[in-house]
Amino acid sequence: xxxxxxxxFLRRLxxxxxxxxxxxxxxxxxxxxxxxxxxxxxxxxxxxxxDHASLVIDGIVARFDQDTNGTxxxxxxxxxxxxxxxxxxxxPQARSALQALSSATxxxxxxxxxxxxxxxxxxxxxxxxxxxxxxxxxxxRWMVNVGIGDARQKVAHLLCELATRYRxxxxxxxxxxxxxxxxxxxxxxxxxxxxxVNRTLQSLKDVVTFSRGRIEILDWKRLASIGDFxxxxxxxxxGGDQLPPK
Amino acid sequence: xxxxxxxxFLRRLxxxxxxxxxxxxxxxxxxxxxxxxxxxxxxxxxxxxxDHASLVIDGIVARFDQDTNGTxxxxxxxxxxxxxxxxxxxxPQARSALQALSSATxxxxxxxxxxxxxxxxxxxxxxxxxxxxxxxxxxxRWMVNVGIGDARQKVAHLLCELATRYRxxxxxxxxxxxxxxxxxxxxxxxxxxxxxVNRTLQSLKDVVTFSRGRIEILDWKRLASIGDFxxxxxxxxxGGDQLPPK
DNA sequence: CGAGCGATTGAAGTTCTTCAATATTTGTGG
DNA sequence: CCACAAATATTGAAGAACTTCAATCGCTCG
Numbered sequence: 180x181x182x183x184x185x186x187x188f189l190r191r192l193x194x195x196x197x198x199x200x201x202x203x204x205x206x207x208x209x210x211x212x213x214x215x216x217x218x219x220x221x222x223x224x225x226x227x228x229x230d231h232a233s234l235v236i237d238g239i240v241a242r243f244d245q246d247t248n249g250t251x252x253x254x255x256x257x258x259x260x261x262x263x264x265x266x267x268x269x270x271p272q273a274r275s276a277l278q279a280l281s282s283a284t285x286x287x288x289x290x291x292x293x294x295x296x297x298x299x300x301x302x303x304x305x306x307x308x309x310x311x312x313x314x315x316x317x318x319x320r321w322m323v324n325v326g327i328g329d330a331r332q333k334v335a336h337l338l339c340e341l342a343t344r345y346r347x348x349x350x351x352x353x354x355x356x357x358x359x360x361x362x363x364x365x366x367x368x369x370x371x372x373x374x375x376v377n378r379t380l381q382s383l384k385d386v387v388t389f390s391r392g393r394i395e396i397l398d399w400k401r402l403a404s405i406g407d408f409x410x411x412x413x414x415x416x417x418g419g420d421q422l423p424p425k
Numbered sequence: 426x427x428x429x430x431x432x433x434f435l436r437r438l439x440x441x442x443x444x445x446x447x448x449x450x451x452x453x454x455x456x457x458x459x460x461x462x463x464x465x466x467x468x469x470x471x472x473x474x475x476d477h478a479s480l481v482i483d484g485i486v487a488r489f490d491q492d493t494n495g496t497x498x499x500x501x502x503x504x505x506x507x508x509x510x511x512x513x514x515x516x517p518q519a520r521s522a523l524q525a526l527s528s529a530t531x532x533x534x535x536x537x538x539x540x541x542x543x544x545x546x547x548x549x550x551x552x553x554x555x556x557x558x559x560x561x562x563x564x565x566r567w568m569v570n571v572g573i574g575d576a577r578q579k580v581a582h583l584l585c586e587l588a589t590r591y592r593x594x595x596x597x598x599x600x601x602x603x604x605x606x607x608x609x610x611x612x613x614x615x616x617x618x619x620x621x622v623n624r625t626l627q628s629l630k631d632v633v634t635f636s637r638g639r640i641e642i643l644d645w646k647r648l649a650s651i652g653d654f655x656x657x658x659x660x661x662x663x664g665g666d667q668l669p670p671k
Numbered sequence: 672c673g674a675g676c677g678a679t680t681g682a683a684g685t686t687c688t689t690c691a692a693t694a695t696t697t698g699t700g701g
Numbered sequence: 702c703c704a705c706a707a708a709t710a711t712t713g714a715a716g717a718a719c720t721t722c723a724a725t726c727g728c729t730c731g
Binding site: 329330371372374375378391 | 718719720721722728
Binding site: 607608609619620623624627 | 708709710711712
């Protein structure tokens, strides 16, 4: 049942790096340990020293930080196929926590194995490095979003990003997808109060709807324009800066 | 005159990674090309494909993004000794631009040479990767700062970070240092209007002063507390979460 | 069927932005 | 080294966007 696990990870690496057959095989042979986690459970705690990276197989995992008051800021969403903390291989002490936002399935892959692979195959080391850089580009774009945007722009941008990322993996047929997170969590990602997220979603109701954990994008072009969204930073290899209409 | 250049970069790597004598020598032998840039000139343009990384020798370089309106968000400050875009080795197309905020000296180091080093010495590849992860942690902390903090917290945190980073390299004797940037640029880094930066600095005048490009921290503990600052994320190797009083 | 979590609404208050005017500093050419 | 121009800092006032608090609604799940 976990057979597809590493293939997804490999597909992601392949979309950004060139790997030989041997290298690809080496990645597919990585040992891992699947684990079901329930919604809201913390997979990695702040400051924890870990000896494995976590690959998201199913569900949504959030990376977050919090200030001394306990206010949370979500700094990334990790979807199916994402290695949530590949950087932990070279930085085992977690600077951010990971939490499952929905019930999720996660594969643990030991640092020892990842490190051995990287040491033996320079191209894999480079692919891992590159993967982290892409995550960093996404983080950078989030910072712009949080810093510059007003409420509508922030929400619109986040929804565009999630739609694009889901689509690149899932080949979803439509601009409608499951997103089992709460409006409060949307607020933690965009630095908005839950109340204001709610009002902003209402003001966007002609463009996108969000109800019962399902997003439906009614007017992609307008949503992308409101969110000032350009997909290049995601490096999905899909090309173009907008989702082609289907 | 550029002799010290690579030593600083090496010192930075050493503070986070363990490198053998051979590896250290290899880094010190990297060819580079020094360049003086005037204040405000753009070193790397958005979307540009580059074939070299830029090491800051002197001055301050900002990494920034901008939205379609042209509003800028500074996502990092790079100080003397920082490799401003090491990640460009694996991601040559720039997702953020680099601009000198003061007149600065920068060394160009070719991707070809960096890549060769990484391929030949896995430990160096790992050190480069780790350096990028640390930058990413800093970015993550900035996002929390911009997202969660109020004006005083944001400004205080940024000043604490800069003080710590300057100190780790320069062994400055006091909590006073040159910072040749404008209040408007402080605003672009913290997502605040220049006007509000000005008022916030005034409200902090018992704790820190900023005048003519010079920061003077009068009460470090209070500043760190206002900014909710804990230095671990900087990985400077100095240890402890506050600057010991001198 | 009830309990609880998330969504929604209203109202009041706060923080920050914007605009516009003035003061001060810095940099440059003569 | 001075004078001028440009950049930066400072101040006031008005307004916009968002937060907070508190109450109610509604869905889902045990």
